[in-house]
Amino acid sequence: MKTFFVSVSLCLFISFSQGRTIILSPTSSTKTFHDAVNAAKDFDTILIRAGVYSCINETINKPLTIIGENLPALDGQLKDEVLVVMSDNVNINGIEIRNSKRGSMKDFSGLRVFKSRNVRIENCTLNNTYFGIYLSDSKSVLVKKCKSKGANYGKSDTGNGIHLWKCDSITIEDNHLEGHRDGIYLEFAKHCFMQNNLCEKNFRYGLHFMFSDNDTYENNTFTNNGTGVAVMYSKGVHMFNNKFENNWGDASYGLLLKDMTNGIIRGNTFENNTVGVTMEGGSNMRFEKNNFFKNGYAIKVMANCRLDTFVRNNFSGNTFDASTNGELQENLFENNYWDKYEGYDLNRDKVGDIPYRPVSLYSVLVEQMPYAVMLMRSFTIDLLNRAEKNIPSIVPETFVDDKPLMHLISRK
């Protein structure tokens, strides 16, 4: 008898806390999404069956769970924003959001989350929206397994896939962002974590940080973007095991770092980029165990970078290993593998006995007079490079790896 009471009261408690379920389908009594939201009380669930529902600037201002069955679509009909969340504890799962308005005065978005906490957005698809998911002044939001393809109006007329403004503790994982201005954009966003995202064919950057400190991104792939990732004016950003591939173009980089401090870049692969990494004004940055393969330039480190460390990276098949625009100060290059290294290892400790200078005479020449690209791989240039290698006079004296490794460092 006692157990019966306990279970009954437990059932009552659960059903009370779960709230009711409102079903929205083309045949149900509730016909529009607007009515469904109005009818719902706090902590109710709205279950949307497959179909297309008009949803123009609909505000969710109470904790609701919105679940889509077979990907129903909320259509903004190009009139305004589609869905705006202005409440804590909202869950949105399995919905397609389409056709937001475009405009240059206001950042219209498919799904906006404003001043909210504990919001979960999962399995959503955004179609033809100006900005995809726009999070502002929010905390503890999860964006997972969402897809967004930018409206193809050209570079100047596309918003960002996932846009963060003044956010904290946001998790972004397993998303696919394509054809936006920036795939993911962070401004004043702290303690955010991004993993397993695929950002491709974005016009500007795959992932873009501005003034965003202490964030981490891991295991993401950035391919065929204008620039893979741009991290600017940020502190303590950790970048682990990402892939930066095929970012080709007149001003394309795998990773662009500008005025950065205390970042860690570990285990990433940079392949087939015009420039693998370019760093301007970086200090206390640590590059560890990265692979730089088949890039035009593997790294460009500007002379205003200080106290940076490059250890145990692989450099192979790059046209130029490194380039700079002056004398580097207080940067450390050690135990990297350079495929162009021609030294020897007499004591067999797998570390080359003579130092390696990754900046060749020719890359200095090209930096100073760009038209010298015409002479790439010329025999004369080879001769000059060799002469310079034996008696260095023009290449920066401090850009040197004193302990280059003899063999490629293998990664799993």
Add this chain to the structure above:
Amino acid sequence: MLKISKYVIYDILRSKVLIAYTLFLFAVSFALFSLETDGAKSMVSLLSIVLIIVPLISVVFTTTYFYNAYEFIELLVAQPLSRNTILLGEFFGVAISMTAAFLIGIGIPVLIYSPNATGGVLLLSGVVLTLSFISIAFFASVAMRDKAKGIGMSLLLWFYFAVIYDAIVLGILFSFSDYPLDKAVIALASLNPIDMARIMVLMKLDISALMGFTGAVYKHFFGSSFGLLYTIAVMLVWIILPLIVSVRIFKKKNL
């Protein structure tokens, strides 16, 4: 003319030098491909062979052959044959055998290990370089009566195109680096067959680096189909022009 070419080819085959050259190219390219796992890297090494060794051998072989066959040429001149026919016959004989040697020596390994566009362009540029340097060597040998002088002049011409010219270009680029040199650079490249061949292959090999700000000029010009046609046309001029000049000299030459 074809008959003369046939005799020349028989003669060259008998001397075994060409067979040694073929085997050398074959061995080197096989070694390069099997030592290096990355195909693109072996292509780069192969490119330097095509740009340096192939023109050198072409020049030296052609000049020595021409002087060794001098008596045969004198004999032909005594026959009722136009001097045009004699020199062109000699040229085609040497050209066909050298091109065949190149295609067997480098073509077969490339087709086995790297049968792609880059390989094709490398072979094309190698063939065109062989032909233009044979043509240049003919010019040198016809212009000089003395054998030592002739070989010296061909070697000098090779050295000029392979090494000195690029140093001069570097000097020009350095002195005029404040000016827009887009067109000048294309003109400078056109004045050297080795540079043309190099750029043609680079368009396939180092695209990522060339895509940078300055590379855009090359990419837009040489990378386009018009650029490819232009390159081939200029290379053809580098084959035909020295040949025409040598035919003219040979016609008036007092043997």
